[in-house]
Amino acid sequence: MNASTRACALAIGIAAALAAPYAAASGTTGQKNDKPSRQADMTARIRAMQKQIDRLQKQLDDMRAQQAATQQQSSDTRKKLDTLAEDSKKTQAKVAKVEKKKKNGITVGGAMRFQYSYEDYNKSNVHRTGDADFDIFRLNFRGKVDDIELQAEWRWFQYMSAVKYAWLGYDFSKHQQLQVGLTRIPFGNQPYNSHNYFFSSNYYLGLEDTYHMGVEYVYSGDPWNVQLAFFKNDGMGGIDGYVSNRSDSYSYNVVGVRGAGEGIYDDPQHPIASANTAAARVAYTFTPNDDLKVELGASGLHGGLEGPASSVGSYSAYALHMNTTYKRWNLQAQASRYDYNVDGGGDLLAVGAYAFYDSIPAKADSYTFNVKYHQPVRWGPIKGLDFYNDYSLITNKSGMLPSTFMNILGVGVSAGDLYTYFDFVTARNQPFIGGSMAGDGKVEHRFNVNFGFYF
Structure with missing residues (x-):
């Protein structure tokens, strides 16, 4: 009541x-x-x-x-x-407010690396029992401000500095993003078609971890991954880019056509550059069980070649690739073909990167096969070992040039923020291993230790 x-x-x-x-x-x-x-x-x-x-x-x-x-x-x-x-x-x-602050901000990271190398093709180096050098200091920027993503990396070497990539991104949805700026060309196994410090031979042809200026659409759903891109020119601004030296680049870019009597390491006398390149990469991932993941894909690109006053030709490349992970094993395989068609012909092209010029064949086939095994350990600060063997073959070169091969047997050692590559390289006609893609040399060897602290 x-x-x-x-x-x-x-x-x-x-x-x-x-x-x-x-x-x-x-x-x-x-x-x-x-x-x-x-x-x-x-x-x-x-x-x-x-x-x-x-x-x-x-x-x-x-x-x-x-x-x-x-x-x-x-x-x-x-x-x-x-x-x-x-x-x-x-x-x-x-x-x-705190969450928004966390989401809206730029994080700064980077790395500092040193290395030791013993090169049997360098008599002075052999006499000194190898050399120890400063390799690189780099800064990485990554984050979001008002739904706009920023990613950039700036590298300093003793002989040059270079921007590896720098782009702005916008997410249309959880799986769709648009990137504008200096972005990676969507080609082949990604992010790398290798496990070692030197990459695969494709890197020195501009077909692995290469960055150009343009716009790229990325769909990263499950099981499909689709990347479509258009690049106005290379990362050095193209044929008339505002740079003092077109070889001060992280990416290998075509910078000229080699004329008669021109040395393979000379400054190019007939400059050219890529322009208006369309690229596409499509991959499908099979996951039969929790232990096995297989990505199969295809890539292709086509663009023009520009001289100082007019167009001078076109170029294209395509590839089939596979990236498989089974428990602690990783297996990569890729078959590629590239072709530079220059008006008036030409079997050799000049490329520029790392503050020097080199040469590559205008056409060639490329094959890579890589395997890696990861072993967790508890040896003091050492937490993991990556055992790998990466093999590259560049053949069917224009101008009847001899083939290039490179085999790298190595182990990567992970100890907290310190990662060290121990690589034993056997190669012929391979840049940085005593040769050139346009050379006719003998088999060379290099033992290389590169250790870096990442923050």
Whole structure:
């Protein structure tokens, strides 16, 4: 029974108590000899009624007080709930602000690397029992500001500095992104078609981890991965880029056509550059079980070649590739073909990177086959070992040039933020191993240790 119902019941009780004496009095009229006793009885009834009224009044007052206390308690509770709700809103706002700050900001990282090399093709190096050198210091920038992603990497060597990549991205959805700027050409196994420090031979042809200026669409769903890109020119600004030296580049770019009598390491006398290149990469990933993942894909690109005053030809490349992971094993295979068609012909092209010029055949076939095994360990700070063997073959070169091959047997050692490559390289006509893609040399060897701290 609520307070209102109980109050009504009390009121009815009081009214009944008041009416009872009068009803009793009317029942005794006409009895003259009983008048004194009737008066005494009336007085007693009135007093009893008064006590009952006082008792009922007290109960009514108690109920009113209880109702007031309940209302006050309810009001206090509402105030507390309102205060808690307000505090919750403030807390949520603070959390949202912190989360937004985390999402909206640029993170800076980088690496510093050194190396030791023993080169049997360098008599002075052999006499010194190898050389130790500073390799690179780099800074990486990555993050988002107002839904716009930024990624960039700047590298410093002792002999040059270079921007590896620098692009802005926008996510249309969880799996779709548009990138604008200096982005990676979508070609072959990615992010690398190799496991070692020297990459595969494709890198020195501009077909692995190469970056040009343009726009790229990336769909990274499951199981499909699709990349479509258009590049206006190479990362050095093309044929008339505002750079002091077109060889101060991380990526290998075609920079000229070799003429008769021109040396394979000479500055190009007939400059050219790639332009208006369209590229596409499509891959499908099979996952039969939790231990096995197989990515099969195809890549292709086509673009023009520009001279100082006009177009001088076109170029194209295509590849079939596979990247398989089974438990701790990784297997990569790729078959590629590239073709530079220069007006007037030409079997040799000049390329520029790492502050020097080299030469490559205008046409060639490329094959790579790589295998790696990862072994977790607990040897003090050493937590993992990557055993690998990467093999490259460049054959069917234009101009009847001899083939290039490179085999790298090595191990990568992971110790916290320190990663070290131990590579033993056997190669013929391979850049950085005593040869050139346009050379006719003998088999050379190099033992190389590159250790880097990543932050």
